[in-house]
Amino acid sequence: MRIKNLFFNLIIVAMCVLLLISGGFFFLSLHDYMSAYHIEGTSLLYAIQDEDYGRLVELAKRSQAAENEPTKIQEECYAVAAYFEAASYYKAYLLAGENEKAEKKAGIMEEQMEQMGEFSYLAEEICKRLELEIR
Amino acid sequence: MKCQQCGGNIGIQDERCPYCQTPNPHYKQHRAEMFRYRKDYEKTKEEVISKSGRFAGFTVKLTLIAVLAFLDVLFIALAVNADEVAWFLESRQVSAETSLHREKLEEYEAKRDYQGFVAYYEEHSLYLAEELEDFSKVYYASCNYIYIYDALVDLGQEDDYWTDERRIEVISDNLGYFYDELKPREYEDASRYTGEHGRYLEELKEDMGYLLCAYAKITAEEAEDFPVMSDGRRQLAIERGLGLYAD
Numbered sequence: 001m002r003i004k005n006l007f008f009n010l011i012i013v014a015m016c017v018l019l020l021i022s023g024g025f026f027f028l029s030l031h032d033y034m035s036a037y038h039i040e041g042t043s044l045l046y047a048i049q050d051e052d053y054g055r056l057v058e059l060a061k062r063s064q065a066a067e068n069e070p071t072k073i074q075e076e077c078y079a080v081a082a083y084f085e086a087a088s089y090y091k092a093y094l095l096a097g098e099n100e101k102a103e104k105k106a107g108i109m110e111e112q113m114e115q116m117g118e119f120s121y122l123a124e125e126i127c128k129r130l131e132l133e134i135r
Numbered sequence: 136m137k138c139q140q141c142g143g144n145i146g147i148q149d150e151r152c153p154y155c156q157t158p159n160p161h162y163k164q165h166r167a168e169m170f171r172y173r174k175d176y177e178k179t180k181e182e183v184i185s186k187s188g189r190f191a192g193f194t195v196k197l198t199l200i201a202v203l204a205f206l207d208v209l210f211i212a213l214a215v216n217a218d219e220v221a222w223f224l225e226s227r228q229v230s231a232e233t234s235l236h237r238e239k240l241e242e243y244e245a246k247r248d249y250q251g252f253v254a255y256y257e258e259h260s261l262y263l264a265e266e267l268e269d270f271s272k273v274y275y276a277s278c279n280y281i282y283i284y285d286a287l288v289d290l291g292q293e294d295d296y297w298t299d300e301r302r303i304e305v306i307s308d309n310l311g312y313f314y315d316e317l318k319p320r321e322y323e324d325a326s327r328y329t330g331e332h333g334r335y336l337e338e339l340k341e342d343m344g345y346l347l348c349a350y351a352k353i354t355a356e357e358a359e360d361f362p363v364m365s366d367g368r369r370q371l372a373i374e375r376g377l378g379l380y381a382d
Contacts (some may be wrong), residue, residue: 008193015204015207026210033218052292053289062254064254092346
């Protein structure tokens with residue numbers, strides 16, 4: 001009788017352990033699948049450091065779309081991204097003779113330059129890279 | 136029962152006759168039988184209680200094992216299919232906020248913020264919402280557009296992995312998908328490419344032409360022909376534009 005009891009108790013303990021493991025694994029996986037992917041401020045800084053402005057624009061847009069409260073440094077990175085994006089279109093519209101559209105983009109460039117803070121020196125670099133006159 | 140001495144009524148449990156006090160000859164035997172019955176009764180009672188207790192304990196354990204087995208199977212199945220559960224929960228969440236998302240997407244669409252549109256769409260998993268399916272063509276076309284945009288603006292910035300040759304390949308491959316996506320398909324609902332969506336797609340195509348002229352250095356005439364060119368011819372035109380190969 002005792003052996004039978006012990007056997008049942010062991011089964012119950014083993015099943016509880018299995019339940020804990022499978023339940024834990026399920027909730028962790030669910031959390032992983034459902035939690036939003038956050039763009040860290042450092043990713044934006046790395047993109048600037050690598051002069052990978054195409055990636056910077058993408059990261060900035062994603063970070064803004066996530067609607068998290070940005071830090072000051074993130075806001076400045078967003079401004080660099082917006083400046084680069086506007087500058088890239090400014091060049092394209094200017095060459096295509098779409099002056100009205102180009103002027104709109106130039107306006108955005110000026111607006112964003114004021115918000116670039118300590119990164120404002122990058123405006124010159126971006127313009128040089130895109131073969132534009134500095135605005 | 137009658138008393139053998141006086142004929143008075145006596146009970147079997149009476150030790151003596153209540154009238155003449157003559158001893159009841161059946162009393163002792165009755166008492167002994169009662170004692171034996173009581174003992175048997177107590178023994179049986181104990182046995183029943185002990186057996187039923189054991190049965191109850193056994194039943195409780197079996198029930199517990201059955202419940203645990205059910206929960207184990209349930210959670211193992213849930214853990215294996217966690218992606219589908221998340222998908223289901225997320226689509227419910229997205230569907231509950233459809234009007235807010237629609238408003239936001241329309242805002243991005245009106246601003247012609249192609250990258251912002253894709254970022255918002257993906258960040259909020261809007262591909263899960265059937266109610267927002269009319270934005271799907273705009274989304275896929277914008278996705279292809281931004282791949283090309285990234286490669287175009289990075290031309291000339293070579294590193295170990297990203298050479299201009301590789302970027303040109305990416306551009307010409309994705310241009311094929313991009314122009315295909317702009318074409319209305321038979322099975323597609325017209326709501327996906329008419330109205331504001333249609334104007335957005337037109338401008339997307341136009342901007343692609345401007346970007347190609349500015350960064351891939353192709354001519355405006357070539358840019359106009361690009362939608363009907365083969366991938367190979369597009370690649371050649373870009374390579375020629377960038378002066379990678381002499382004619």
